Every structure is written in C-alpha cells, then in structure tokens.
Amino acid sequence: MRLKIVYFGSSLAGKSTNVKKLYEILREKNLTKGDMVVMETEEQRTLFVEMFVSSINIDGYEFELKILTTPGQFRLHPLRKVIMKGVDGLVFVVDSSKEREKINFLVMRETAAVLKEQGEDLLRFPVVVQYNKRDLPDAMEIEDMQVRFNPWATDYVPAVAIRGEGVLETFQKVIKNILVRKYAGNTLI
Amino acid sequence: MELDIIQYDIDPETKRRLRMVLQNLLNKTSASVIILTDDAGRIIDIKGQKEEDLETEFLATLISGIFGAAVEMGKILRMEDLEVLQYESKSMDVVIKYIRPRFLLGIIVGKGVALGTVRLFLKEAGEELEEVLEKAEMVPSKQIKIDIKELEEKLNRVLGGPYEA
Numbered sequence: 001m002r003l004k005i006v007y008f009g010s011s012l013a014g015k016s017t018n019v020k021k022l023y024e025i026l027r028e029k030n031l032t033k034g035d036m037v038v039m040e041t042e043e044q045r046t047l048f049v050e051m052f053v054s055s056i057n058i059d060g061y062e063f064e065l066k067i068l069t070t071p072g073q074f075r076l077h078p079l080r081k082v083i084m085k086g087v088d089g090l091v092f093v094v095d096s097s098k099e100r101e102k103i104n105f106l107v108m109r110e111t112a113a114v115l116k117e118q119g120e121d122l123l124r125f126p127v128v129v130q131y132n133k134r135d136l137p138d139a140m141e142i143e144d145m146q147v148r149f150n151p152w153a154t155d156y157v158p159a160v161a162i163r164g165e166g167v168l169e170t171f172q173k174v175i176k177n178i179l180v181r182k183y184a185g186n187t188l189i
Numbered sequence: 190m191e192l193d194i195i196q197y198d199i200d201p202e203t204k205r206r207l208r209m210v211l212q213n214l215l216n217k218t219s220a221s222v223i224i225l226t227d228d229a230g231r232i233i234d235i236k237g238q239k240e241e242d243l244e245t246e247f248l249a250t251l252i253s254g255i256f257g258a259a260v261e262m263g264k265i266l267r268m269e270d271l272e273v274l275q276y277e278s279k280s281m282d283v284v285i286k287y288i289r290p291r292f293l294l295g296i297i298v299g300k301g302v303a304l305g306t307v308r309l310f311l312k313e314a315g316e317e318l319e320e321v322l323e324k325a326e327m328v329p330s331k332q333i334k335i336d337i338k339e340l341e342e343k344l345n346r347v348l349g350g351p352y353e354a
Contacts, residue, residue: 001196001331002231029349037247049254053246058343061194061333066230066246078265082257086229172344180337183192 002064004086005174008111009093010103011072014132014161016046018093019069021167023052031056033064046071048079065175077110084114089126089178091170093161094149096131096139104149126177129156130170135163191336198330199233206321211236214296214314218307221281222297225288225318228253233292252295256285273308286311288318 007015023036036052051068070080090111094104112122129150131142142158150156155173159166199207211223215236222237222245230250256274263271274285282304286294294315298307335343 001194004229004231026348031348034244034246037251048258049250051247051250056344056347058340058347059333059335061196061331064246066250068250078261079254079258081261082254085253085257086227086231168348172341172348175344176337176341179192179194179340183194184190184337 001061002066003088003175003178004066004068005089005091005171005178006068006070006083006087007091007093008070008080008084008107009072009132010095010100010107011045011074013072013093013095013100013104013107014159015069015072015093016040016050017161018091018130018132018159018167018170019050019052019067021161021164022067022171025164025168026052026054045073047076049083063175067171072107080110081114081117084111085118088182089174090128091174092127092129092149094129094131094145096133096145097136098138098140101140101148108149108151123151125152126174126181127152127154128170128174128177129154130159130161130166131156132159132161132166134158134165135160191334192340194333194335195329196331197327200326200328203321203325204234207234207318208236210314210317210321214310217310218296218298218302220296220298220302220307222248222295224249224252224295226253226293226295228257228291228293230254237297248295252285252293256287256293273311275304275308277304282307284308284311286315288315288322290322292318292322294318 007018009015023032026032031054033053033055038050039048041047046069048071049068051066054065054067056063068083070083115122131145157166157170161167211234215223220237224235225233226249227233230253232249235245259274260271272287276283281297281299284296284307288294296307296311
C-alpha cells in the first residue's frame with residue numbers, strides 16, 4: 001500500500017528539519033528506499049519539495065510511504081497546491097513561538113482552502129499536530145495552542161525537531177491516523 | 190477496535206493491457222523510460238531501463254509535480270487545458286502527456302529520436318490508455334485485520350520507539 005504523507009506549516013516552522021531528521025532516523029534503521037530529494041533555494045529554503053520514500057512491513061504487509069514537505073513561503077502557494085494533490089495524511093508543524101501565532105493560523109486556513117479545491121475537508125482529514133520549537137523562551141502553552149491549532153482534537157506531539165525530539169513519534173501517529181481514518185469508518189481519532 | 194486493511198490493485202486484464210500499450214510505445218520510440226503515474230505521483234506502471242530503479246518513485250513525483258505546476262501556471266495565464274509538457278536537454282528529451290481522467294504519461298527519450306515522432310506515438314498511446322483506464326476496476330489484492338492497539342505496538346516495534354539524540 002502506498003501512502004503520501006505531507007508536512008505543512010508556516011515558513012520556518014521546521015517542516016524541512018522534521019523531514020530531514022526523520023530521513024536520518026529511518027535510514028539508520030534501514031527503513032528508507034533510496035536517497036532524499038531536496039529542492040531548495042540558495043538560502044536553504046524549500047523551493048518546491050523535500051521528499052523521500054520509506055518502506056515498512058507489518059505482518060508481511062508492505063507499506064510504502066512517500067514523505068514530502070510543502071514550501072512554507074507565502075509566494076509559493078501554487079506549488080503547495082501541487083504537493084497536496086492526492087495526499088493521504090498530514091502533519092501540521094506548528095511553530096510554538098508566540099510571535100508566529102497568527103501565521104500558524106493563516107496556514108491552517110490556506111491548507112483548508114487547498115484541500116477544499118481537491119474535494120477534501122481538512123477537518124475530516126487524518127492529521128497529527130506537532131508543536132515544534134518547544135525549547136523557545138516565548139513558546140506558547142500547549143493548552144493555548146490546542147485551542148487554536150487543533151480543531152480536530154487529534155493527536156499532538158510536543159517537539160524540538162532540530163534535536164530529533166518528537167520526530168519519530170509524529171510519524172508513527174500520522175501513519176496510525178491514516179489507517180484508522182481509512183479503515184475504521186467514522187471513528188474519532 | 191479492529192481495522193480491516195485492504196489493499197486494492199488494478200484488475201489483471203487491465204494491467205496486462207496497460208503493459209502492452211507501454212511496451213508498444215517503448216518499442217516504437219526506443220525510450221529509455223516510460224512512466225504511467227496518477228496525478229499524485231503514484232506509479233501505475235513503468236517500462237524501460239529504470240524499472241527496478243529506486244529513483245523512479247521520485248521521477249513519478251516530479252513528473253506529477255512539474256505537470257501540476259504547469260497547470261497552475263496555465264490557470265494564471267488563462268490557458269486552455271494543458272495536454273502536453275515538453276522539455277529538452279543536450280542528451281535527452283522529456284515529454285509528459287495528460288491522460289484522462291487523472292493520469293500522466295512521462296517519456297524520456299535520447300536525442301536520436303525526433304520529438305515530433307515521439308509526440309505522435311504518445312498521442313496514439315494516450316488514446317489507447319484512456320480507453321483501457323476507463324474500464325479499469327480495482328480489486329482487493331491483500332488484506333490484514335489488526336486492532337488499533339496492536340497496530341500502535343507493531344509500529345513502535347518496527348520504527349523503534351522514541352528517538353534519542
């Protein structure tokens with residue numbers, strides 16, 4: 001079974017860091033297929049996409065997982081639409097910094113609009129929310145962030161992606177949520 | 190709660206016909222690679238040198254991404270429906286054709302083959318593929334039953350639990 005997992009979030013929220021760390025972790029465990037593809041600008045900002053393929057086996061059942069990031073910069077909106085096509089599950093990477101509160105919300109709203117164009121409803125989509133950069137001095141309280149950025153009441157993971165903390169846990173939860181949403185009808189996750 | 194995870198695949202007769210169309214196109218164009226993918230970049234079938242190559246997954250994603258980006262540009266420019274995207278390099282050419290309802294056929298050919306000829310054969314193959322895909326059926330190919338707790342435990346075992354820096 002092939003699943004497409006996309007990491008979305010505001011610019012500089014840590015989407016690329018998550019995916020790069022995840023690739024390193026899974027490669028060490030021999031769970032990646034091939035290299036990672038990175039298409040970024042000279043300033044190491046994502047231009048189009050970062051992606052890699054992971055393959056995991058559960059009870060002889062092969063899951064081929066394509067993991068991608070969306071570019072975060074506002075002007076790259078058309079490319080975000082392209083990456084989102086046919087997505088099976090999302091990771092919403094939220095920057096915990098208080099000053100990024102508004103932009104986090106705007107990204108959520110934009111993503112809802114992109115999915116709507118594809119006939120999907122963000123609020124009924126398998127999502128995991130990752131509260132990244134928990135080490136920042138102005139990090140918002142998780143309870144406050146839950147109210148603002150987790151309308152699904154879905155799983156959330158506090159993370160410091162740059163140190164690898166919360167990266168694998170986020171990945172595990174999104175796989176589980178995709179499978180539950182796909183194969184357990186209208187179950188609340 | 191138990192999950193009943195079923196993998197679906199294209200029915201064998203459709204698969205056989207798809208392979209035949211791609212093989213014919215390969216024979217006619219001497220292409221190095223031909224990829225049939227959906228618009229989300231999932232490979233339906235592939236023919237040529239890279240059949241077993243790990244990079245084909247990325248090729249398929251990039252074919253769908255590049256074509257998707259061109260469609261978005263087309264919307265801004267108010268172009269008619271985009272049918273074919275083509276680009277050339279010194280050593281090879283790439284042509285991507287839209288196949289209804291939501292597929293893409295990418296072909297990579299060396300400089301020895303005239304692009305006009307490639308586009309002509311691609312058009313023919315596209316029409317055949319549309320006919321085949323219209324009648325395609327998805328059939329269950331594999332199934333596992335697993336409850337959510339067990340799934341979490343197995344994922345934890347396979348992926349190795351929380352990461353420690």
